Amino acid sequence: MGSIDQIPTPPPERALYSRVSPAQAAADAIPILIEDTYHLFHLTTPPFTRHHPPRLRSCWWRLRSRNLVDWERDPQPIIKPRESPSAQDADGVWTGAAVLGPDGNMNIFHTGYNLSQSGKQVILRARAQDRHGSKFQPGCEIQFNGEGRSKLEDIDFRDPFVFFHESEAQYWMLVASRLANGPFWSRGCVALLKSTDLETWTFAPQPLYAPNDMFCPECPELFTLPNGKWYLVYSRFQAPNAGTVYRFADSPYGPFRIPRDGSHGRLDGRRWYAAKSCPKAADRSKRIFFGWIGDYVEDEAKWLWGGDFGIPREVYADDKGYLRITTVPEVDQLFEGTSKPGLISGSTGELSLSSAGSTSTAFPGLGIAETEDLLLRFDIQQCDAHSFGVLLQVNDTEKGHRLKFTPSGENTYTVTLLTDVAALDDFWADQYDLHLPRPVDGYELVRHDGVNLAGGVALFLRESILECFCGGRSISFRLPGSAGLTVITADTEEGRVVRSRRLGWFVEDGEIELSNVSLRYGGLLSRTGYAV
Template sequence: MVGPLYYMGWYHLFYQYNPDSSVWGNITWGHAVSKDLIHWLYLPLAMVPDRWFDIGGVWTGSATLLPDGRIVMLYTGDMANSVQVQNLAYPANLSDPLLLDWVKYPDNPVIVPPAGIGYDEFRDPTTAWIGPNGTWRLLIGTKVNSTGMALIYETTNFTTYEAAPGVLHAVNGTGMWECVDFYPVSTNSSEGLETSVVGPGVKHVLKASLDDLKMDYYAIGTYDPVSDTWTPDDPEADVGIGLLVDYGRYYASKTFFDQNTGRRILWGWINETDTDYDDLAKGWASVQTIPRVVTFDNKTGSNILEWPVEEVESLRLDSTEFDDILVEAGSVVALNISSATQLDISVEFEIEGSDALEALEVPEAIIECATTQNRSTLGPFGLLVLADESLSELTPIYFHIAKSTNGSLTTLFCADETRSSKASEIFKKVYGGPVPVLNDEKFTMRLLVDHSIIESFAQGGRTVITSRVYPTEAIYGAAKLFLFNNATGVNVTASLEIWQMNSAFIHPFPLEELGGGRFSQK
C-alpha cells in the first residue's frame, strides 16, 4: 500500500488485484481522491505492470515529498521469475491536482537485490528521510534465513543508491519483513512529526508486516542517525515479538505525515474472511480501514495510540445516550436504537465494588483472549454488535480481566467472531490482546460498526481490533445492539453515546467535468 499525499485534497494510491486480468493476482495501482479522508472518489488506474521491470506486478511503494515540491515514488516491481526490484516513478504533471498520469523512470530498476538476499525477498521501500550528512535514507524489508530485517539505502537524487553498511534493525525468528514503516513520534506532544525529525523528545516507531503470520508488529525505540541503527526500548517487546498495530484482520499498514494538520495518519488493509470464489464472483476483495491518527501514549510510555481521524465524525447523524445502565452478572441488556448497522459507539464500563479486582481468585496459566463462554469472576463484559434478536448471530467486543499465576492482573481487549455468521465458509476467530488500564481509568471503548466491519478501540486506542464479519441474519433492520456481562461474580455499569452514521458515498470521480479528465502534460 502506498501512503497518501496531501495535494489539493487527499490523494491515495493503493495496489490492487486487477479483476480484468486473465490471471487473478496481476497487481496494479489504483488511486482515489478526497477532500476529507472519508468521501473518496475513484480515479482511473495510476500504474499497471507494462514494463520488463514490473511485468509481474506493480507492488507496494511509498511517496516522498521533496522540499522543492516534487514528488518521487519508489515501488517494488515484480520482474519475470519473481525477481523483486525497486523502481522510480513520478507525476507526469505536478499542476494536475489529481495526479492522474505517472511516468516510470526509463532506467529502472534503481535498486536490485544485494548479494545474500533472495530475489523474491526484497520489497516495499519506505518514505525517505534526510540524514545528518544531507543524504536521503529509506528502508527495504527482507530476511536472511529466519531473521527479518530492514536494510538501509542512501541517495542524493533518487536515481542512484548505495546500501548502507549493516542494517537498521533485525530480529531473529520473525521471518520476512514486508511493508516496513519507520517514523518519529513526539514524547511530549500530541502533534505528529515529519519523517526526518530527530532529537530530544523524539522516539521512533519501527513496524514490519510479518509475511509468515500476516500480522503487523511494531516497537518503540531510539534511532541513532549517525550509525543508522535503531534500538527498541524493551527488547522483550521487539518488532515481531511484542505489540501489534491491530490485533484483528489487518495487514500491510502504512503511515504518512500530513503537513497541513500536523498529524501522522495510518492506513491499514482489512483482508477478507470469505472464500476466493466469493471474491472472484463480486469482482473485488478487501477494504481500507478508516484512517487513524497515531500518537505516542505519554501515560504509559510504552505504546502508540491509534484513533479514527476526526473527519469521520462528519458522517454522524442522530445520537442516543444511555447513562449508568446496570448489567448484572450473567445478563444481556438490549439497547433500543433505530438501526444497528452503521454506528459510532463510545462506551464506559465500571465494575461495581471497590474491591472487585482483588476478588479474582482463580489464576490462569495462559493469559489470552478466549470465547465469551470462558467466564470468570470479572467477565468478560462488553457489547454484542451485529447481533440478531435471538442472538443466533453476534460479534462480542469485550474486556476480560485475568489473574496470572504470579498474582498480577492483566486486562485483555477481545473480539469473538466465532458466532458472527451462520455462513459455513467464513473464517472466524477470537482476536485480541492486552490493554493497559491505569488506576484512575474506567474501561472505555469506541466502536465503528459497519455492515461487515467493526473497528474497535480500547482505552483511547492503546489496543485496536479490526473485525471482518459476514452476518446472514443480523443484517439491515434485523441487526441489534446489546450490552452483556458474562462475569460470575460482579455487576458492571455502562454509559454510552451512540451515533447513527451516514454513508460515505464512494463512487467514481466525474472526469467529464474536467474536460475528459486529462491535464496537458509538460
C-alpha cells in the first residue's frame, strides 16, 4: 500500500483538494451550502503523525467552491486546539457541524478532546459575525437540560450534527455516543438534543437511534428528501458492514430501517469513511457527499485515521427510497480532450474478451497515461461469462487487486473488489510454508449485490486511490504503491523480470462484449484541486 512518507510534494502553485499537504491527512468532512457556495470544513492531522494521540490533535480547515471542481483553500486553519493543557480541546478539535443561527450568522459546533481529563469529550460552540464565517470566536461548552446525559457513558459524547427542523421551528442536535448500560460492544447510540436559540439544549427522553449492533455511530447526520423520507447517515468502524451507512424512516423520530438494497445500507466500503453531505446547489433533490480514503503505512502494515478526500459524490433516492451514489457530473470536465484509445480494440469503443473453461488476462499499453490520473468508462453490451473485470496493480504472477463483475440475475451483477491472494487455513499454510497476511478488510474488500449496470461503469485512478461508480454504488480503496506506476524490477536469482501493471482486463470462462469503452487521463492533476 502507499506510504504517507512517500507522497511527492506538489508544485507550490497547485492548491490541494485532497489534503492540506502531503504531510497532513484530511479527515472528517463538515460541508454546508451557503447560497451558491460550498463550504467544506474538514479535520486535518498534525504534520508527520501516524497514531493516537498525536495524530488526533486535529484542527479545522476549510475549502470553498461554486462548481465542485475549482476549490479555494483558506490560508490558515479555522479552529485549532488551544495551548493550555487544561483547555477542553487541548488534544483535538474534532468533528462537528456548521449551521446558520437565528441571526443568520454561521455557528460551528465541534467536539473538544482532553487526554488529561481521561479523554473526556465535550461539545463546544464557536460563533462568527457573518453568514459565511469569516472568523470565529473560541468555542464555549454548550449548556443542556434534562437527564439524557446520565443515560450515556462518560467518555463518548462527540460529532454533533446540528440543523434547523422547520416543522418544529427549533434546532436539532445529533450526538454520537454510547448507552451507559447494556452489552459492551453494542451500546452505540445517537443522542438527540433540541434548542430554539442554539444557547441552551434539552435532551430528548430517549436516544434517537440505538440499534444494539455497533460500538459507536460516528459522524451522524439526518436529512429529508422530496420523497418525504428521512435518512440517518453515520459511519461504523466496526464490522459487519463497516464504513458510511444509512438508515431510512417515514418520520425523523424513526424507526430507522436497514435498506434491503443489496449493500445493507452501505454507501461504499470501510475505506470511504466519515462521509457527510449538504444539499446540491442546483438541485435540492440531491445531496453532495464528501468522505476520506485512509492512509496506509507499509512499514507497520497499518491503516491510519485520515487520508485523502474522495471525489465529491452526488446522492439521491430511487423509487424505492434507497439512496444511490454517483460521481458529480462536473468532475468529467477535468478529463476533456485527453482520450487514450490504446486501451480498446478498434476505434469504435468496443472490446471483446473470451476464454472457454479458464481465466484469461489482457494488459494494454498505457503509454503516457501510465503516470497520470485516469478515468475509465465502459458499458456492458453482452455478458456470457462467469465473471469479468479490471485488474489493478497486478504483477507477472497475477498477484494484485481485481474489480470483479459476476452476473447474479437478469441485468444485475455482484460487484466486488478483491485483494491479492486469500489467506490460507493454518494446515495448508504450515504444509506449504505460505503464511499470508490476514488484513482486517478480508479477501473481499468491498461487495455490492444486485447492482444494475445499465448506466455503465466509471473508474477513477488517482495515483494509488481507486474510486469506482456503477449502478448507484461506489467502491473506494487505496491500492499498493504511492504513485500507481508500472514498476519493473530484476530478479537476479531467478534471472527474470517482474512487472507490476497498473491496469488490465480479465474474463473467466465465457465471453464479454463491452461498448463505449474510453480511457481519459491527466485531468485531476492538471486542474486545481484533486492533487495528492
